[in-house]
Amino acid sequence: MENCNIHWEQRSLVNELAQGRELARQLQIHLNAPSSPHGTRELLVQKIILSYEKALSILNSIGSPSGCEQQQPTGHVAIRMVESPPHSLNGSPWSEDSDREFKDHDNKDSSGKRKTLPRWTQQIRVTSGMGLEGPLDDGFSWRKYGQKDILGARYPRGYYRCTHRNVQDCFATKQVQRSNEDPSIFEITYRGRHTCTQASPGTSTPPSPSPLPPERTEPQNNPVESQQNQQHSQQNMLLNLPEGLRVISEGLDISEELFPSFNNPSPLNNNYLGSFSPPFAGPTTSGTNYFSMSQQGFGAEQNIQSGDIISPATSAANSPSVGLDFPFGQDDQLFPNFSFDGPGFFS
DNA sequence: CTAATTTGACCGGC
DNA sequence: GCCGGTCAAATTAG
Numbered sequence: 001m002e003n004c005n006i007h008w009e010q011r012s013l014v015n016e017l018a019q020g021r022e023l024a025r026q027l028q029i030h031l032n033a034p035s036s037p038h039g040t041r042e043l044l045v046q047k048i049i050l051s052y053e054k055a056l057s058i059l060n061s062i063g064s065p066s067g068c069e070q071q072q073p074t075g076h077v078a079i080r081m082v083e084s085p086p087h088s089l090n091g092s093p094w095s096e097d098s099d100r101e102f103k104d105h106d107n108k109d110s111s112g113k114r115k116t117l118p119r120w121t122q123q124i125r126v127t128s129g130m131g132l133e134g135p136l137d138d139g140f141s142w143r144k145y146g147q148k149d150i151l152g153a154r155y156p157r158g159y160y161r162c163t164h165r166n167v168q169d170c171f172a173t174k175q176v177q178r179s180n181e182d183p184s185i186f187e188i189t190y191r192g193r194h195t196c197t198q199a200s201p202g203t204s205t206p207p208s209p210s211p212l213p214p215e216r217t218e219p220q221n222n223p224v225e226s227q228q229n230q231q232h233s234q235q236n237m238l239l240n241l242p243e244g245l246r247v248i249s250e251g252l253d254i255s256e257e258l259f260p261s262f263n264n265p266s267p268l269n270n271n272y273l274g275s276f277s278p279p280f281a282g283p284t285t286s287g288t289n290y291f292s293m294s295q296q297g298f299g300a301e302q303n304i305q306s307g308d309i310i311s312p313a314t315s316a317a318n319s320p321s322v323g324l325d326f327p328f329g330q331d332d333q334l335f336p337n338f339s340f341d342g343p344g345f346f347s
Numbered sequence: 348c349t350a351a352t353t354t355g356a357c358c359g360g361c
Numbered sequence: 362g363c364c365g366g367t368c369a370a371a372t373t374a375g
Contacts, residue, residue, distance in 0.1 A: 143351065144352060144353080145367065146353090147354075148364090148366070159365095159367075349374105350374085351373085352374085353370100353371080354370095355369100355370095356370100357369095361365105
């Protein structure tokens with residue numbers, strides 16, 4: 001591995017700054033508009049702060065020579081997105097066991113079967129910062145549908161799917177796996193994206209990406225359960241973040257096969273969101289904590305071709321409300337233009 | 348009562 | 362046959 005492209009960190013930096021600028025503009029608009037929904041301004045402010053934090057983190061990581069990988073910025077939250085081809089998970093500080101089950105599907109590459117959904121993993125470290133894993137939540141409603149002991153893993157893996165799967169065609173699922181060594185680390189793998197509109201009925205609060213798990217792997221050890229996955233107001237989402245968080249996006253295959261009806265970019269799909277960002281919501285905590293995070297990585301120039309995983313551009317365009325983030329772009333051109341069109345941003 | 352979780356069985360890929 | 366992932370009946374929670 002070579003140096004982790006500074007390039008793209010640079011790009012990320014630019015991206016962040018541009019985003020921050022955009023957000024600031026939005027804020028300006030909202031400030032002038034008397035009728036702006038409550039909370040919107042605050043949310044914007046937080047996002048702006050977040051952008052700055054990210055930018056700073058990126059700068060920090062660039063600054064340090066060794067910093068390809070971990071470089072978790074000082075005790076803050078680091079989101080790491082890595083496109084990981086099935087087997088080559090580059091060394092990650094935390095999960096040594098990384099490979100344990102990555103083989104999973106196919107990846108036979110060429111044969112390109114179905115089954116491959118966009119899939120990305122977040123590693124979340126929950127430590128002293130917050131109560132414990134309890135309140136991890138991402139604003140989506142998940143229903144647990146299984147739990148399995150995984151070969152080499154000390155803790156069982158939990159399988160969750162979107163609560164609305166039946167009513168809407170939301171095939172999003174996630175798996176939560178507690179790290180072998182560090183019980184404080186949870187590896188959450190998301191597959192598919194939410195198509196459900198689970199926002200509160202009247203309020204068009206867009207679901208925000210980046211689901212977090214309600215994990216519970218060991219009843220015994222962790223009394224702390226959290227089954228709090230009900231709908232949340234996404235606005236709080238940005239408020240709390242676990243101490244360390246890392247995102248690895250991997251396997252970018254978008255199988256539209258699975259989403260027959262969603263293939264085309266029709267207004268229908270507005271709700272697609274699949275990107276993730278900082279939204280961790282503490283159900284309990286409604287306080288105002290800021291967190292900082294750095295996101296880096298996502299170096300994958302190769303396959304994003306279809307770039308569907310998170311098509312920020314399109315989704316942003318289509319759904320005004322989801323503006324939360326577009327952490328990464330596909331490769332080269334992501335941010336050439338991102339234009340939020342004014343008013344609608346998040347209603 | 349409804350809805351979510353639990354848990355062993357089942358299924359498909361390797 | 363092993364293993365990861367899902368199903369579904371039974372159970373528990375709200």
